[in-house]
Amino acid sequence: MESSFRMDNAQASQDRARILQALELAQRGFGLTSPNPPVGAVIYKDDRLLGSGYHHRAGEPHAERMALADAVEKGHANELKGSTIYVTLEPCSSYGKTPPCTQGIIDAGISRVIYGMVDPDERHRGRADAVLQSAGVEVKGGVEEEACRAFLRPWIHTVCTGCPWVIAKIAATLDGRIVRAGGEHRISGEKARKYTHRLRLRSDAILVGGQTVRTDNPELTIRCGIEIPDGKEQPWRIVFTRSARHLPSDAKIFSDKHSNRTLVYEAVEDFQGVLRELYKKYGIVTLLLECGGHLLREWLERDLVQEWVQIVSPYIGGGDNLLLSGSDLRVEKILSDTQTRRCGEDFIIRGLLSKS
Amino acid sequence: MESSFRMDNAQASQDRARILQALELAQRGFGLTSPNPPVGAVIYKDDRLLGSGYHHRAGEPHAERMALADAVEKGHANELKGSTIYVTLEPCSSYGKTPPCTQGIIDAGISRVIYGMVDPDERHRGRADAVLQSAGVEVKGGVEEEACRAFLRPWIHTVCTGCPWVIAKIAATLDGRIVRAGGEHRISGEKARKYTHRLRLRSDAILVGGQTVRTDNPELTIRCGIEIPDGKEQPWRIVFTRSARHLPSDAKIFSDKHSNRTLVYEAVEDFQGVLRELYKKYGIVTLLLECGGHLLREWLERDLVQEWVQIVSPYIGGGDNLLLSGSDLRVEKILSDTQTRRCGEDFIIRGLLSKS
Numbered sequence: 001m002e003s004s005f006r007m008d009n010a011q012a013s014q015d016r017a018r019i020l021q022a023l024e025l026a027q028r029g030f031g032l033t034s035p036n037p038p039v040g041a042v043i044y045k046d047d048r049l050l051g052s053g054y055h056h057r058a059g060e061p062h063a064e065r066m067a068l069a070d071a072v073e074k075g076h077a078n079e080l081k082g083s084t085i086y087v088t089l090e091p092c093s094s095y096g097k098t099p100p101c102t103q104g105i106i107d108a109g110i111s112r113v114i115y116g117m118v119d120p121d122e123r124h125r126g127r128a129d130a131v132l133q134s135a136g137v138e139v140k141g142g143v144e145e146e147a148c149r150a151f152l153r154p155w156i157h158t159v160c161t162g163c164p165w166v167i168a169k170i171a172a173t174l175d176g177r178i179v180r181a182g183g184e185h186r187i188s189g190e191k192a193r194k195y196t197h198r199l200r201l202r203s204d205a206i207l208v209g210g211q212t213v214r215t216d217n218p219e220l221t222i223r224c225g226i227e228i229p230d231g232k233e234q235p236w237r238i239v240f241t242r243s244a245r246h247l248p249s250d251a252k253i254f255s256d257k258h259s260n261r262t263l264v265y266e267a268v269e270d271f272q273g274v275l276r277e278l279y280k281k282y283g284i285v286t287l288l289l290e291c292g293g294h295l296l297r298e299w300l301e302r303d304l305v306q307e308w309v310q311i312v313s314p315y316i317g318g319g320d321n322l323l324l325s326g327s328d329l330r331v332e333k334i335l336s337d338t339q340t341r342r343c344g345e346d347f348i349i350r351g352l353l354s355k356s
Numbered sequence: 357m358e359s360s361f362r363m364d365n366a367q368a369s370q371d372r373a374r375i376l377q378a379l380e381l382a383q384r385g386f387g388l389t390s391p392n393p394p395v396g397a398v399i400y401k402d403d404r405l406l407g408s409g410y411h412h413r414a415g416e417p418h419a420e421r422m423a424l425a426d427a428v429e430k431g432h433a434n435e436l437k438g439s440t441i442y443v444t445l446e447p448c449s450s451y452g453k454t455p456p457c458t459q460g461i462i463d464a465g466i467s468r469v470i471y472g473m474v475d476p477d478e479r480h481r482g483r484a485d486a487v488l489q490s491a492g493v494e495v496k497g498g499v500e501e502e503a504c505r506a507f508l509r510p511w512i513h514t515v516c517t518g519c520p521w522v523i524a525k526i527a528a529t530l531d532g533r534i535v536r537a538g539g540e541h542r543i544s545g546e547k548a549r550k551y552t553h554r555l556r557l558r559s560d561a562i563l564v565g566g567q568t569v570r571t572d573n574p575e576l577t578i579r580c581g582i583e584i585p586d587g588k589e590q591p592w593r594i595v596f597t598r599s600a601r602h603l604p605s606d607a608k609i610f611s612d613k614h615s616n617r618t619l620v621y622e623a624v625e626d627f628q629g630v631l632r633e634l635y636k637k638y639g640i641v642t643l644l645l646e647c648g649g650h651l652l653r654e655w656l657e658r659d660l661v662q663e664w665v666q667i668v669s670p671y672i673g674g675g676d677n678l679l680l681s682g683s684d685l686r687v688e689k690i691l692s693d694t695q696t697r698r699c700g701e702d703f704i705i706r707g708l709l710s711k712s
Contacts, residue, residue: 174666174691174705175680176532181688297674308672310530312705314691315712316664318653319684324531328675332537335530335670340696340703347696347705349530349668356671 012143015114018042018086019144023116023151025054025063026088030151031202032057032232035283037089037155039063043071043110045083050076057231058283064091064101068108081109088116088148090141093127102131112138116148120156154286157306163275164287167307168296168353169199172323173315178292181317185216191344192311197224199309203235203288205278209295210241219252220290236282237262240295271302293325300329305353308335312347332356368499371470374398374442375500379472379507381410381419382444386507387558388413388588391639393511395419397443399427399436399466406432406439413587414639420447420457424464437465444472444504446497449483458484462491469495472504476512510642513662519631520643523663524652524709525555528679529671534648537673541572547700548667553580555665559591560640565651566597575608576646592638593618596651627658649681656685661709664691668703688712 025040032038033055040054041063051074053066061069064087071080091101091113105113113132118141119125129139149156154165171188172178179185188196200206206220220237222228237253244266247254253262263282265274278284289299299305310323334356340349381396388394389411396410397419407430409422417425420443427436447457447469461469469488474497475481485495505512510521527544528534535541544552556562562576576593578584593609600622603610609618619638621630634640645655655661666679690712696705 172532174664176528176678181684300672308530312668314694314707315688316656316680316691316709317685317688317712318680318682322532322678324672324674326674328537329673332671332673335672338670338698338701338703340698342694342696345694347694347703349703351670353672356673 015086015140015143018044019088019114019116020147022052022063022086022088023144023147025052026151029054029056031204031286032229034058034155034204034285035158035279037152039087039089041067041085041087043067043080043083043085045079048079050074050079050083059097061098062092062101063087063089065098065104068104082111083109084112084114085110086114086143089152090115090117090119090125091128091132092119093124093131100131102128105132106135106137110137113140114143115139115141116143117145117152118142120152120159154306158279158285162279163272163304164204164279164284165307166275166287166289166299166305167199167203167309168289168299168305169196169309169311170296170323171196171311171313173313173317175316175318176323177317177319177321178323179319179321180315181319187313187315188311189313189344189346192313192346192348194224194226195343195348196311197222197226199288200235201226201228201232203286204284205236205238205282205287207238207240207287207289207291209291210239210243210247211292211294212290213239213241213247213251213253217248217251218290219256221256221258234258234261235288236278236284238278238287239264240268240291241265242267271299271304275304293322296324297326297329300324300333301331303331303355305333308333308349308351308353310349311343312349314345371442371496371499374400375444375470375472376503378408378419378442378444379500379503381408382507385410385412387560387642388585390414390511390560390641391514391635393445393508395443395445397423397441399423399439399441401435401439404435406430406435415453417454418448418457419443419445421454421460424460438467439465440468440470441466442470442499445508446471446473446475446481447484447488448475449480449487456487458487461488462493467493469493470499471495471497472499473501473508474498476508476515510662514635514641518635519628519660520560520635520640521663522631522643522645522655522661523555523559523665524645524655524661525552525665525667526652526679527552527667527669529669529673531672531674532679533673533675533677534679535675535677536671537675543669543671544667544702545669545700548669548702548704550580550582551699551704552667553578553582555644556591557582557584557588559642559644561592561594561634561638561643563594563596563643563645563647565647566595566599566603567648567650568646569595569597569603569607569609573604573607574646575612577612577614590614590617591644592634592640594634594643595620596624596647597621598623627655627660631660649678652680653682653685656680656689657687659687659711661689664689664705664707664709666705667699668705670701 029038051071335351385394407427
């Protein structure tokens, strides 16, 4: 009895380690797969890694198919029978742009499926278990579920609400100004700017207000020496403005080579309606708010911001450009799951936003 | 040659280690010794610690005298001859409230004096070397000088400028407000409050504006379960107000048992003049600014703040109570030598202030 308990224990711990290995692979797809989730998979037989893979982008094979193909390519086709696949998300069981992964797993003769989190879509949740078990495959879900859920937070939010996950990114001085004394709009140091561009790399869209377009004429692209993976397009640039007539037509976002990825929304009242459209029509899962204090206030008042990334620069200068304008919010927000770190001469405070 | 070089090297490294040991002792006096500096000393003969001590408070013996007395008390009186004393600051060589330490060292037969930083007062600097050397004592100063200087920064500033070292302490939300949405003035969590009270313990005075007295009716004392060492008095409470008539006479700072330690300054224009008086008349070396955004602005505009301690709480709520009010400062400030750390649910950003 005891030795069998020990074996179970050892296997459980091995299962967790391999799911984390698959999660590492999934990271490579973060920001590239929308509207699909970034997923990773590894296939093992005993202690041998037969194949591994991750989902690269929508329309291309899922992580499970990538791992199977990798195993075949490495000459392990005959060993797949009786092997175990570890995947960070419950395998899909229905036809989408690609055939269901459950069928691929069954066809390959895999005998055990370990996965991280269940499908957040109630219509699909747990269906993989049924399909696989009825084909005689052993299935265990919920392994390192917390880690997998945290990683897929934006996508889960989108599946459950139909709206993109909104990250407010703020660069401000110690006294909460977004413009330095004297009028300099560039606040963050080099390292923090690079951090911001990595955030953009992991996002599908950047949203600013008309005022930012007029004042800063930003490019809103991924730069700062960051290598853009194959297949990753520049983020959508979205402008919320009271009147589109007042936007300069020669602004960079309207005249550069990505100008077909700039969307303007005028006098928006129904923010949530726009969010739904951004997901449905453009497949935007993660949206980065890089707006000033007035528009940020509108987003917070509507309770539509899920994550907060604040870059604090070591200046104190006063002035009228507050990171958040105006009187008390109707409902105060609080940051949880916070992380903080130094980034060059700046500090980064990051966390999840909720009502306090 | 080489072995003598090695010996020199070993001795230099031993000297540094013992100065740092003396500095540890000096820490115990921080905040208690004003207007004197906190100083520590250890006496060694070869590898044996004969005695150690630190300056407890003004009027009591200096660190060197405390270490000598400790050695005697431990029965090492006869061994002092030929020993080495390590002290964090150049020993005093003139009569103050106590006789000069150089004389005590000579009388005890100590043959070697190693000290950290030279006296910052130009009138005294280097005099100990001359006095001791003429009595045949070997002297070496400037050992771990940086560490000793950093530790004595407030006192050095005071000696050199005649003004207390001013620390601005700010407790604010992520969006730079000092009152939470809904009107709650208590922003920081328990751990950060404790941190604040430890800051008070290391300060000689706390300064607020009349508005803070009227709105918060603060006690401005050291509490939060912090043990107050023997001989440490509650800090002076200093109020800057436009009109003393408008301060409530039943405010805690005027009616509690420390009310004799409350000073009111009315319609101050010459902030520096008040600072000089606070040092000269009350021996205040470290002054903690705990004021609102309007008065803080006055202090920053006058360039009279040396250190900045900001406690950032995880709320976002908007509102009119900014940590720093008004338009651009005439001269922007920048924080250097920054430290940051999490403190319970809050974050602390601390550093030295200078013109950017």
